[in-house]
Amino acid sequence: MSARLVRRFTRAERLLHWVNALGFFLLLGSGLILYLPSLSVLVQRRPLIKDIHFWGGIGWMTSLVLVIALTDPRGFLRTFREVDGFDADDLRWLRGRRPAPQGRFNAGQKVNTALTGAFIVLFFASGMILWLGERDTRFRFASTVVLHDGLMFAALALLVGHLYLALIHPATRHALRGMTLGTVREDWASTHHAKWKPQ
Amino acid sequence: MDEPRKYGRGVFLVTVAGGLSSLAWGKAAWSKVSGIVSPIAGAIAPILPTQGWRIYTVSDHMPTFDPATWRLAVGGLVEKPVSLSYAQVRALPRAEQVTTFHCVTGWTVTNVHWAGVRLKDVFDLVKPLPQAGGLQFVSAEDPYVDYLTMQQSVLPEVMLAYEMDGKPLPQEHGAPMRLIIPEMYGYKNVKWLAGINLVQQPADGYWEQLGYDRDAWVGRSNGYSS
Numbered sequence: 001m002s003a004r005l006v007r008r009f010t011r012a013e014r015l016l017h018w019v020n021a022l023g024f025f026l027l028l029g030s031g032l033i034l035y036l037p038s039l040s041v042l043v044q045r046r047p048l049i050k051d052i053h054f055w056g057g058i059g060w061m062t063s064l065v066l067v068i069a070l071t072d073p074r075g076f077l078r079t080f081r082e083v084d085g086f087d088a089d090d091l092r093w094l095r096g097r098r099p100a101p102q103g104r105f106n107a108g109q110k111v112n113t114a115l116t117g118a119f120i121v122l123f124f125a126s127g128m129i130l131w132l133g134e135r136d137t138r139f140r141f142a143s144t145v146v147l148h149d150g151l152m153f154a155a156l157a158l159l160v161g162h163l164y165l166a167l168i169h170p171a172t173r174h175a176l177r178g179m180t181l182g183t184v185r186e187d188w189a190s191t192h193h194a195k196w197k198p199q
Numbered sequence: 200m201d202e203p204r205k206y207g208r209g210v211f212l213v214t215v216a217g218g219l220s221s222l223a224w225g226k227a228a229w230s231k232v233s234g235i236v237s238p239i240a241g242a243i244a245p246i247l248p249t250q251g252w253r254i255y256t257v258s259d260h261m262p263t264f265d266p267a268t269w270r271l272a273v274g275g276l277v278e279k280p281v282s283l284s285y286a287q288v289r290a291l292p293r294a295e296q297v298t299t300f301h302c303v304t305g306w307t308v309t310n311v312h313w314a315g316v317r318l319k320d321v322f323d324l325v326k327p328l329p330q331a332g333g334l335q336f337v338s339a340e341d342p343y344v345d346y347l348t349m350q351q352s353v354l355p356e357v358m359l360a361y362e363m364d365g366k367p368l369p370q371e372h373g374a375p376m377r378l379i380i381p382e383m384y385g386y387k388n389v390k391w392l393a394g395i396n397l398v399q400q401p402a403d404g405y406w407e408q409l410g411y412d413r414d415a416w417v418g419r420s421n422g423y424s425s
Contacts, residue, residue: 009319019360023303032376035253036255037252037253037254037371038202040253040256040371041254041261041370041371044256044260044261045259045260046254046257047256047257047258047259047405048259056336080207083207084203084205084206084207085202085203085204085207086203086204086206086207086388087203087204090203090289097228109379110207111207113207113213114207114208114210114211114214115210117210117211118211118214118215118218119214120212121215122214122215122218122219126218126222127219130224130304133304133305134409135408135410136410137421140303140421140422140423141220141222141223142224142226142305143221143223143224143225143227143229143305143306144222144304145304146221146225146226146229146305146306147218147221147225147304149221150221151218152227180206
């Protein structure tokens, strides 16, 4: 008998996740070509890669806003409230105390979502300041490149942890199904997200 | 706790505020941190991917260097124009220095060991005419050019560098030869040198035509003041 499945992520939520992932990898790839001398030599064509990076960043932000605005804005507002709110069990979970029954998002996922959102804003802001600084000295700050590069390293660290939990860690990798097909096993959900009541 | 606390937005706002405020303190903080971790950084520097450098180019492909065909043409307002081969350049008096390289975008590489030729030794060959007031440095990366005044070109640490950190200048750093003027931001340090023309007065180089300062003094040009 196959396990009963419950819906964890809506189509709109999955679309937002994958649009974000696609944009991030496009910018990470083009950014590393601009950043690492060995890749700069291998690929060359810096003006083209710069254009891809810049317009990729504009496209990334625009598409995230469009997905939220045009698919299910009310649903995203509900999701925002879910990841915004931390109850006593969430705080216990973050301190490593168990049991700490979790909702649809565990506390780590809530922190990851908040940090990812902040990183997107900071990537966009520092990228635009770098672009403007190339054209106008009023936007030229010695620390902009430190911020943009530091964000890359911080985002990469988050990504490595995220990929480990989504693809490798036996207890959590089932969650990937939720972000691809939308559903997860009910027994897995009740173990890892005991306070979540699937609709 | 009855009602969930709104910590999610708190994490978001604190991170954004910290990131944006770092525009004021980020580089200074990084300089201190990198100073503290310098013994570790020094140990792993050879395997670090960038060693602090970024490679900026303005055209699609970096010029390639063939020692058999490369020439450095020095002409313009001079008595004796010359076209030097790589071997002839290497035969000129050798100078060495360890200096810091500053990019106008904010990154810095310290303790770069350069070897090359002083411009005064090139002037001895070509004998500038009295009306020469500046030098045009022409890169093989078309259309990159930049200029220095005659006075700037003979500052003590100005060099035509053919070695970097004990090795022939790599392609991405301007092989076989680049201009080094540590007192000015990197865009004045023309890579892939192909020619030097002595002119009456300096004009705007590649980046200056796009709004950058002609005199790119580190810390006191391009909107920076130290």
